[in-house]
Amino acid sequence: QADSAIEANEKTGTAFAFDQTIKLPDGKRHVSNIRFPIRNKEGETTHVGGLVFDRTVEKEAADAISAAREGLHQSEKLAALGQLLAGVAHELNNPLAIVMGRAAMLKDKLAGTAHEDSIQRLRDAADRCARIVKTFITMARQTGPQRTMVQIPDLIEAALDMTGHGLRAAGIALELQIEPDLPELTADGDQLIQVLMNLIINGQHAMAGQQNEPKLLITARQEAGTARILVEISDNGSGVADDVAARIFDPFFTTKDVGVGTGLGLSVCQSMIEAHGGTLELTRPVLGGATFRIGLPPGEAEVVDRADAKPAVEIPYRGSALVVDDEQEVADILAEMLDEKGMTCRVVTSGQAALEALAEQRFDAIFSDIRMPRMGGSELLAAIERDYPDMIRRIIFATGDVLHPEVDALRKSGRPIVEKPYDPEQLRAALLQLHEIGETP
Numbered sequence: 001q002a003d004s005a006i007e008a009n010e011k012t013g014t015a016f017a018f019d020q021t022i023k024l025p026d027g028k029r030h031v032s033n034i035r036f037p038i039r040n041k042e043g044e045t046t047h048v049g050g051l052v053f054d055r056t057v058e059k060e061a062a063d064a065i066s067a068a069r070e071g072l073h074q075s076e077k078l079a080a081l082g083q084l085l086a087g088v089a090h091e092l093n094n095p096l097a098i099v100m101g102r103a104a105m106l107k108d109k110l111a112g113t114a115h116e117d118s119i120q121r122l123r124d125a126a127d128r129c130a131r132i133v134k135t136f137i138t139m140a141r142q143t144g145p146q147r148t149m150v151q152i153p154d155l156i157e158a159a160l161d162m163t164g165h166g167l168r169a170a171g172i173a174l175e176l177q178i179e180p181d182l183p184e185l186t187a188d189g190d191q192l193i194q195v196l197m198n199l200i201i202n203g204q205h206a207m208a209g210q211q212n213e214p215k216l217l218i219t220a221r222q223e224a225g226t227a228r229i230l231v232e233i234s235d236n237g238s239g240v241a242d243d244v245a246a247r248i249f250d251p252f253f254t255t256k257d258v259g260v261g262t263g264l265g266l267s268v269c270q271s272m273i274e275a276h277g278g279t280l281e282l283t284r285p286v287l288g289g290a291t292f293r294i295g296l297p298p299g300e301a302e303v304v305d306r307a308d309a310k311p312a313v314e315i316p317y318r319g320s321a322l323v324v325d326d327e328q329e330v331a332d333i334l335a336e337m338l339d340e341k342g343m344t345c346r347v348v349t350s351g352q353a354a355l356e357a358l359a360e361q362r363f364d365a366i367f368s369d370i371r372m373p374r375m376g377g378s379e380l381l382a383a384i385e386r387d388y389p390d391m392i393r394r395i396i397f398a399t400g401d402v403l404h405p406e407v408d409a410l411r412k413s414g415r416p417i418v419e420k421p422y423d424p425e426q427l428r429a430a431l432l433q434l435h436e437i438g439e440t441p
């Protein structure tokens with residue numbers, strides 16, 4: 001190019017600029033050149049002067065910015081999709097509350113009859129729906145990790161609830177090898193489910209269009225010698241070439257087409273696992289495709305064993321309850337669940353009606369929905385605080401929309417919040433909370 005620069009200078013007699021990428025033994029350099037003619041007294045070009053600017057750093061930064069911008073765009077799209085799904089999921093919570101509540105009650109009624117098995121299956125299916133909805137909601141909710149004691153087989157089951165249909169539709173055989181009696185983990189279960197789902201879906205993608213019989217293997221075991229728990233996800237798909245393996249955990253690294261892959265999956269998975277003190281690595285393939293291994297430290301034993309720490313308290317379903325929900329069916333199911341356990345319930349379908357009921361009688365517990373037309377949970381709370389301050393301590397909020405800002409705001413009030421669909425364990429815990437702090441008679 002230098003020669004052509006001289007030619008150009010000779011022809012035009014002017015300065016000339018061009019960019020080039022040059023290969024050096026230690027890598028590429030992006031340079032900008034300026035060439036200009038140097039003339040003698042007669043005006044003939046005798047030399048060509050030149051300046052070279054090394055722009056490698058700028059060029060790489062610009063490339064990184066545009067990759068990041070593209071990635072951000074993708075993750076914004078994902079976030080929007082997540083919010084949409086969360087909205088749908090929350091709409092499903094009210095009907096699910098009815099299905100689960102009715103099933104739980106029927107199960108008690110039908111215990112020991114020929115229908116017991118059917119109702120159990122109905123319940124299991126409803127539970128599974130509730131789990132799926134909950135996973136969607138937590139995926140869209142971006143809070144810090146919530147550590148609890150979790151069981152690996154439960155997490156795998158939850159991840160498969162969400163991905164199983166895709167695997168079956170793609171004709172992928174699934175094999176599970178899960179060691180019995182694995183120790184529990186102290187972890188954010190929802191995050192771990194997300195990681196598992198990601199690895200399963202990546203495996204599924206890697207097997208798409210392959211000739212062989214596609215197969216996914218998930219194993220969970222305790223590492224011999226250390227207490228670490230190892231979960232491996234293997235597929236017999238395309239496998240990972242060495243140059244891809246070197247960059248596979250880099251953010252935005254993807255071999256998929258634009259709009260298909262974001263390249264964020266594995267990097268996000270790795271940072272989530274590392275935040276748990278664990279490791280995520282690509283390891284020797286077990287089935288011929290790829291094998292990803294998650295290694296996690298076992299959970300710390302819970303500080304207090306709750307059952308031992310406190311003498312068994314009487315189940316706190318005592319006295320009267322006011323149930324406030326703008327959906328009559330949802331209010332009814334909660335009231336019936338509480339009735340079953342021995343509480344006397346009154347149902348109202350608006351905040352205004354709740355205040356009217358309070359004018360007539362006091363309640364041992366007030367279960368109030370949060371998002372209701374006209375008077376929502378916060379307004380009801382304010383009205384009760386003003387008119388019946390002694391009743392504030394009896395309020396338990398109920399919601400199917402844990403993402404809503406009003407729900408977040410109410411969390412700060414310190415009142416217990418139960419999530420729809422209701423399950424008896426949750427109700428019991430919330431009532432116990434009123435009871436434990438000495439707030440029921």
Ligand code: ADP
Pocket residue numbers: 202203204206235237238239240244248253254255256260261262263264265266267289290
């Ligand atoms: P994305 O799936 O959006 O591309 P990831 O970070 O999840 O982002 O994956 C990065 C890349 O790693 C993929 O584009 C693919 O090339 C490769 N990869 C991931 N999982 C597998 C697998 N199970 N088998 C083969 N290649 C895989």
